Amino acid sequence: MHDARTLIELGDEAVRRLARRGYTLDLAGLEALSARRNSSISRTDDLRAESKRVAAEVGRVAKETRGQGEEVEKLKTRAREIKDEIRTSESETEAAEDALREVLLAIPNLPDDEVPDGDSDADAVEVRRWGTPPEFGFEVRDHVDLGEATGILDFGRAAKLSGARFSVAKGPGAVLERALATFFLTMHTARHGYTEFSVPYLVTRETMTGTGQLPKFEEDLFRTGTADRSLYLIPTAEVSLTNLHADEMLDAGALPLAYTAYTPCFRSEAGSYGRDTRGLLRLHQFSKVEMVRFCREEESGAELELMVSHAENCLQALGLAYRVVRLAAGDMGFAARTTYDLEVWLPSQGTFREISSCSDCGTFQSRRAGIRAKDARGGRAQVATLNGSGLPIGRALAALLEQYQAEDGSVTIPEVLHPFTGFRRLLADGTTE
Structure with missing residues (x-):
């Protein structure tokens, strides 16, 4: 299986080499799937970081107000919302990774340039x-x-x-x-x-x-x-x-x-x-x-x-x-x-x-x-x-x-x-x- 980043970096070179063995690489589609996966991973990471910050803020405000007040409740509500968003984002990440893996598993190996042209x-x-x-x-x-x-x-x-x-x-x-x-x-x-x-x-x-x-x-x-x-x-x-x-x-x-x-x-x-x-x-x-x-x-x-x-x-x-x-x-x-x-x-x-x-x-x-x-x-x-x-x-x-x-x-x-x-x-x- 290929590393998606390597194929994307090779670009037209990967397209050319795979064409020699009769495979048409959809480079744009691969780039879109990779971007979707990377964006989803980044969003999940950002949400986890936010969850840690909100948790720390809940602790600080709760200590200052002894657990009372509207601000504490708002922070707790936001903490629950972030957990739900993380679960959704993790599911989206998994789906994006599965979609990218499915495409990569179907792409044959790149032939060496020394290999002769032809298909029989x-x-x-x-x-x-x-x-x-x-x-x-x-x-x-x-x-x-x-x-x-x-x-x-x-x-x-x-x-x-x-x-x-x-x-x-x-x-x-x-x-x-x-x-x-x-x-x-x-x-x-x-x-x-x-x-x-x-x-x-x-x-x-x-x-x-x-x-x-x-x-x-x-x-x-x-x-x-x-x-x-x-x-x-x-x-x-x-x-x-x-x-x-x-x-x-x-x-x-x-x-x-x-x-x-x-x-x-x-x-x-x-x-x-x-x-x-x-x-x-x-x-x-x-x-x-x-x-x-x-x-x-x-x-x-x-x-x-x-x-x-x-x-x-x-x-x-x-x-x-x-x-x-x-x-x-x-x-x-x-x-x-x-x-x-x-x-x-x-x-x-x-x-x-x-x-x-x-x-x-x-x-x-x-x-x-x-x-x-x-x-x-x-x-x-x-x-x-x-x-x-x-x-x-x-x-x-x-x-x-x-x-x-x-x-x-x-x-x-x-x-x-x-x-x-x-x-x-x-x-x-x-x-x-």
């Missing part, structure tokens, strides 16, 4: 590539055909259980999913220095608001609960990990902090009907290892590059060809000011597809969630937050099956996974060796 993945700028996409002397099969032919993936039974956009993994398929998750977590904790967490999958509305999923994206979430308490299924562990420090004052000397977690993720995929309906690429429920970092705002750029390298290390260890792109301003997530996507090669589609998105959110989320830091001299500042996929299990499995397939329908397992799988190859009949 076609406008992304390629930064680098790693590995060579494999070439095959036979007709390649997609991960759905490979998974169903070997019996490790069953989308039919998943649909029977839950409907479209769900998957079931069986035998070596379930082992591969578990192996990928364990491998990613091991990379991030043992090699990259992240602290692993096990976090709730159901969170409050306030928690969702803290990272920017609410109020704007409610239709993308799964909501559950009772009549007196609603909870939301997390779309990513970023929500839980970032809000671990909601309304907290961190030790600036302890920054940066690096957290990771492996969780299921739940997304309604509203507005994506007809896109990637086949296979593991766009499910209502999937599993992912997430990375979250907290740092000083001036260090967030370097921290983003570091986080991207951590996701890249996982893909490189698996030997999966990929590229890194910088997203256009209008294609970034609501809370991001800069985003890099890692896109893995899918032979069946002959193109790169997103497997990780790493974003620098600056202080946007920390303002919403109330996360600050204090240094040894007592200085206080908002904390910058970053998040990234490190990596999703389903999309990694899809890329692995497709890039490592053989003509006989078997799939070679990357060497780094052997300690976690117990097998080196998945054979066409569903057995392993």
